Amino acid sequence: MKGTEYSPYKAVHHIDRIKTRRPLQCYWLITSRCTYKCPVCINKFYSEFEPSAELNINTTVDIAKQMKDIGLKSISFSGGEPMMYKRFNELLAVCLDMGFDIGIISNGSCIDDVDINLLKQCQWIRFSINSMSNESFCEVHGVEPIDVRGLLESRVKALRSEGCVVGTSYLVQAPNIGPEMYEFAKWSKDAGFDTARFSYYRRKNGDIVYSEEDQTAIQAQLAKAIKLTDEEFEVFGLSSRMKLSRTKNFKHCYMEDIAFCIAANGNVYRCCSLQHRPMGNIGSVMDNTLIDIWNKKDTVDPQKCPMCWHSTKNEFMEYLADENPRHINFI
Numbered sequence: 001m002k003g004t005e006y007s008p009y010k011a012v013h014h015i016d017r018i019k020t021r022r023p024l025q026c027y028w029l030i031t032s033r034c035t036y037k038c039p040v041c042i043n044k045f046y047s048e049f050e051p052s053a054e055l056n057i058n059t060t061v062d063i064a065k066q067m068k069d070i071g072l073k074s075i076s077f078s079g080g081e082p083m084m085y086k087r088f089n090e091l092l093a094v095c096l097d098m099g100f101d102i103g104i105i106s107n108g109s110c111i112d113d114v115d116i117n118l119l120k121q122c123q124w125i126r127f128s129i130n131s132m133s134n135e136s137f138c139e140v141h142g143v144e145p146i147d148v149r150g151l152l153e154s155r156v157k158a159l160r161s162e163g164c165v166v167g168t169s170y171l172v173q174a175p176n177i178g179p180e181m182y183e184f185a186k187w188s189k190d191a192g193f194d195t196a197r198f199s200y201y202r203r204k205n206g207d208i209v210y211s212e213e214d215q216t217a218i219q220a221q222l223a224k225a226i227k228l229t230d231e232e233f234e235v236f237g238l239s240s241r242m243k244l245s246r247t248k249n250f251k252h253c254y255m256e257d258i259a260f261c262i263a264a265n266g267n268v269y270r271c272c273s274l275q276h277r278p279m280g281n282i283g284s285v286m287d288n289t290l291i292d293i294w295n296k297k298d299t300v301d302p303q304k305c306p307m308c309w310h311s312t313k314n315e316f317m318e319y320l321a322d323e324n325p326r327h328i329n330f331i
Contacts, residue, residue, distance in 0.1 A: 037142030
């Protein structure tokens with residue numbers, strides 16, 4: 001079913017894991033290196049981020065084997081720029097051969113360094129575009145313009161040829177609020193991508209950074225962009241993520257049970273929202289095995305966490321984990 005990529009209800013397919021708190025997926029920051037120098041890159045604001053961190057291929061392959069041993073089903077590669085990882089082709093091939101479902105979040109600038117025959121075997125790839133002009137490119141990415149859109153336009157058809165869902169994303173921030181938002185969605189559709197997603201920048205503590213005027217402009221552009229959705233293309237506005245609540249309407253964070261994060265230096269974090277933060281650190285694969293780290297992991301009080309976009313997922317998973325839900329025959 002199209003349009004369910006970001007549905008919180010996908011958790012219904014993993015009720016047993018939710019109840020037994022067994023991990024399902026890993027968000028793997030395979031390298032800290034990046035081709036861009038984005039001023040708002042969230043990584044650099046956290047104390048445990050190491051800008052040049054990257055483990056060797058023998059270590060990463062061993063980590064992948066440990067992921068398989070503890071029953072993981074999927075890996076989302078990110079970074080830094082994951083395609084900058086020195087032996088990414090080799091690691092990607094190993095993970096595909098192990099049977100993992102693979103997703104990749106990339107800026108696309110290094111796509112020529114990766115075997116396209118491997119990439120098209122992934123479940124999904126999302127390319128961060130974030131700008132539609134040279135001026136905003138420089139402001140948003142902190143480097144001179146690169147024709148990433150040109151690179152991707154010539155490859156998107158091949159990437160999609162075996163069922164990989166190939167999308168784009170646009171992190172809304174001061175330099176790119178306005179007509180470029182719609183232009184981005186229109187370009188994504190015309191270039192042949194499956195999806196276009198808008199994301200929202202937040203401060204370290206989770207607070208939004210948009211003024212009321214900005215939010216009005218953003219909503220106007222989203223309303224226009226979403227009209228581009230049809231049977232072949234989907235725009236995800238995800239505007240609810242602009243207005244998150246500090247109050248958590250669930251007692252336990254199930255996301256930390258099923259979706260952990262590994263950083264480029266080997267640190268393991270409860271979830272991607274707590275990456276590079278001391279409160280999220282549960283160990284290191286350089287010191288212990290994943291199974292040992294997982295078995296010794298405590299749980300975090302959700303009310304002490306910063307605002308995050310997993311609240312709806314957690315509320316639904318808490319309902320799924322309830323052994324005695326009320327009035328189930330009154331839908």
